[in-house]
Amino acid sequence: MSKLTGAEIFVKCLHEEKSTTVFGYPGGVIIPLADQIHKEKSIKFYLTRHEQGAVHAADGYARATGDVGVCIATSGPGATNLVTGIATAYLDSIPIVAITGQVKSTLIGNDAFQEVDMVGITRPITKHNYLVKDVKDLAGVMKEAFHIARTGRPGPVLIDLPVDVQIQKTEFKYPKNVSIRGYKPTYEGHLGQIKKIMKAISKSSRPLLYVGGGVILSEAAKELTAFAKKTNIPVTMTMMGLGAFPGDNRLSLGMLGMHGTAYANHAVQDADLIIAVGARFDDRVTGRIDKFAPNAKVAHIDIDPSSVSKNIQVDIPVIGDAKSILKEMNKLAEKKSYTAWHKTIEKWKKELPLKYKDDNNVHPQYIIEQIQEITKDKDVIIATEVGQNQMWAAQHYIYSKPRTWISSGGLGTMGYGFPAAIGAQIGKPNSLVFDIAGDGSIQMNIQELATAVLNKLPVKIIILNNGYLGMVRQWQELFYDKRYAWTVLAEDMDQMCPDFVKLAESYGAKGIRVKKKAEVKSAIKEAIKTKGPVIVDFWIEREENVFPMVPAGESISNMMHGLA
Amino acid sequence: MSKFVIAVLVENKFGVLARVAGLFSARGFNINSLAVGETEDPDVSRITLVVEADEKILEQVKKQLNKLIDTIKVEDLTDGEYVDRELILIKVKASGVTVREKIVSIVDSTGAAIVDIGKRSVTVEESGNEHSIKALIELLRPYGIIEIVRTGKIALQSDK
Numbered sequence A: 001m002s003k004l005t006g007a008e009i010f011v012k013c014l015h016e017e018k019s020t021t022v023f024g025y026p027g028g029v030i031i032p033l034a035d036q037i038h039k040e041k042s043i044k045f046y047l048t049r050h051e052q053g054a055v056h057a058a059d060g061y062a063r064a065t066g067d068v069g070v071c072i073a074t075s076g077p078g079a080t081n082l083v084t085g086i087a088t089a090y091l092d093s094i095p096i097v098a099i100t101g102q103v104k105s106t107l108i109g110n111d112a113f114q115e116v117d118m119v120g121i122t123r124p125i126t127k128h129n130y131l132v133k134d135v136k137d138l139a140g141v142m143k144e145a146f147h148i149a150r151t152g153r154p155g156p157v158l159i160d161l162p163v164d165v166q167i168q169k170t171e172f173k174y175p176k177n178v179s180i181r182g183y184k185p186t187y188e189g190h191l192g193q194i195k196k197i198m199k200a201i202s203k204s205s206r207p208l209l210y211v212g213g214g215v216i217l218s219e220a221a222k223e224l225t226a227f228a229k230k231t232n233i234p235v236t237m238t239m240m241g242l243g244a245f246p247g248d249n250r251l252s253l254g255m256l257g258m259h260g261t262a263y264a265n266h267a268v269q270d271a272d273l274i275i276a277v278g279a280r281f282d283d284r285v286t287g288r289i290d291k292f293a294p295n296a297k298v299a300h301i302d303i304d305p306s307s308v309s310k311n312i313q314v315d316i317p318v319i320g321d322a323k324s325i326l327k328e329m330n331k332l333a334e335k336k337s338y339t340a341w342h343k344t345i346e347k348w349k350k351e352l353p354l355k356y357k358d359d360n361n362v363h364p365q366y367i368i369e370q371i372q373e374i375t376k377d378k379d380v381i382i383a384t385e386v387g388q389n390q391m392w393a394a395q396h397y398i399y400s401k402p403r404t405w406i407s408s409g410g411l412g413t414m415g416y417g418f419p420a421a422i423g424a425q426i427g428k429p430n431s432l433v434f435d436i437a438g439d440g441s442i443q444m445n446i447q448e449l450a451t452a453v454l455n456k457l458p459v460k461i462i463i464l465n466n467g468y469l470g471m472v473r474q475w476q477e478l479f480y481d482k483r484y485a486w487t488v489l490a491e492d493m494d495q496m497c498p499d500f501v502k503l504a505e506s507y508g509a510k511g512i513r514v515k516k517k518a519e520v521k522s523a524i525k526e527a528i529k530t531k532g533p534v535i536v537d538f539w540i541e542r543e544e545n546v547f548p549m550v551p552a553g554e555s556i557s558n559m560m561h562g563l564a
Numbered sequence B: 001m002s003k004f005v006i007a008v009l010v011e012n013k014f015g016v017l018a019r020v021a022g023l024f025s026a027r028g029f030n031i032n033s034l035a036v037g038e039t040e041d042p043d044v045s046r047i048t049l050v051v052e053a054d055e056k057i058l059e060q061v062k063k064q065l066n067k068l069i070d071t072i073k074v075e076d077l078t079d080g081e082y083v084d085r086e087l088i089l090i091k092v093k094a095s096g097v098t099v100r101e102k103i104v105s106i107v108d109s110t111g112a113a114i115v116d117i118g119k120r121s122v123t124v125e126e127s128g129n130e131h132s133i134k135a136l137i138e139l140l141r142p143y144g145i146i147e148i149v150r151t152g153k154i155a156l157q158s159d160k
């Protein structure tokens, strides 16, 4: 058998894993790998303009396609630039494999040039990580890394690869199977527990499905939708769960939690049975924990045992894969009318809808609704930044399919949306991809405009420009006597820096500015018509707030509804 | 906060101890003692930890320990029956003959042993459970303890 270099083996492994789309940025100790990838036409490599762009793009690619995203950076500063992106993927359970170059294995521990202990740094933000000290281990590590990233509760895996290991030679043999005795995720749910849930449902008069990102990760949206429809049980989704159930179905209550709909939060508080599927009772969902769902028995379906009874005491846990468990549940499902329950919910929906001031000013909610209206018959992916823009995009766009909503939930990473949109566009070339952005967040990874322009990726950046770090300003308005410490990006909009239209143009993208409500629709249409990437800079009502809002740490019954 | 004895069976590889310890330190839990050693299977190490922790949070830590890819098994020995041992070396002041004789008689009556005799001190060794070790320390304390070194606790579930 002929011998291959570590770099050659690496590329072979990518083929074995059918992961031939790679994002990255070079540096001294990753040149052998870059060189090999460069030689192989079969690997599609995207050079970003910042390592953070590469890792978020890999993450966006993974969220849009369901495949593992791959990114590569050099050692030291290149590697540490990945950290925010790895943590972002970790908190949202997104499967990525990140490869970092490392100094020569004989120099490790010497404070060598551009040496950092990446395995140490990423230990708490990866599902698992590896330092490969011998080229003989590389193929096995690659096999395990992809396996760990995509199975069980998915997550990021980091491989730290010293430069000499990339050059050393060995025989290549890709392991057929992975066997890790400490890692055997449970997929099949316990039938007795499943029956307990079904029994609880049959006894319940106010059941509610509370659905999280786990349903999307396990490709269980179809089964979940079938179950809700079969049983006639209303559905509320976490931000990560948007798209798991069609938002326009009469059973949908939209998102719950801090900026959830009033009717979703009331339903949680009034339900006598909550069936959580692939959701983790995050504090943004539960608000004050001892006041959460006070009347409800709680069933929890999750693949990760450590999610169960972590925040909320669960009455009926079922450990396993949402898809296979929902399949079982569908076999046992029976229709019930829950007439009174649905009537109550309808009443809440009518009395407490999402609303905003419908005047002639440019309201961000209106912009989102117009995007929805104009793209109705298209395959759309909405990525977002973080802040008010993200919440308006979550509330006012109706997601009907999984993997069409791409947003940093657990970490809330400003600067995530645009590179993630780039990754999503590469993974789904026929989709129309938007990044709903804030004027603050977009500046955190704006350099990727070069990546989008040069690779002809027609991502549409919709800046909801309020000249503020709006979400923080909202908290300051409501809880800090309007002292806008550190949150004013522009004293008045004419002083907005940068000029996003000129910025777009300087990158060779199109820039459109909108200051009037009457121009909103035509600007969106023009952006869609344009072939390449576009920035639409909407100057919105500056002090618009996101409502409803549950103040941090309060019961989700205590919603502020604003003035509208 | 109370004391817990946790045993974790892990892959005998570099970096694993740091993963285990990291789950405690990230939550601000102090590890009171720690013992690591190979088991009957040389690919498997056993980590025995004594930690002071909040019970509810420790439940979460145990689940997180189980979640580590390199963890094979987690045992909480706190409530069950188990045998435990640790080893202690105590250097005690012992200059006069009478003092030395008294220390020898303490050592004889407790099952400890004198393992080193110096000009002005003797070093006593004992292996035992926490209780017997504590008793020995108290018996020797009046003579003036110069230095103590002890291993972490090791423990095995009893199958009574």
Ligand SMILES: Cc1ncc(C[n+]2csc(CCOP(=O)(O)OP(=O)(O)O)c2C)c(N)n1
Pocket: A385, A386, A387, A388, A389, A390, A411, A412, A413, A414, A415, A437, A438, A439, A440, A441, A442, A464, A466, A468, A469, A470, A471, A472
């Ligand atoms: C990297 C990072 N830094 C800081 C924050 C805290 N933060 C949350 S929202 C927000 C304001 C975002 O401003 P902008 O992008 O303009 O969005 P807006 O809320 O105005 O829509 C800030 C600073 C964060 N989430 N991420």
Ligand SMILES: [Mg+2]
Pocket: A438, A439, A440, A464, A465, A466, A467, A468, A469, A470
């Ligand atoms: Mg803003």
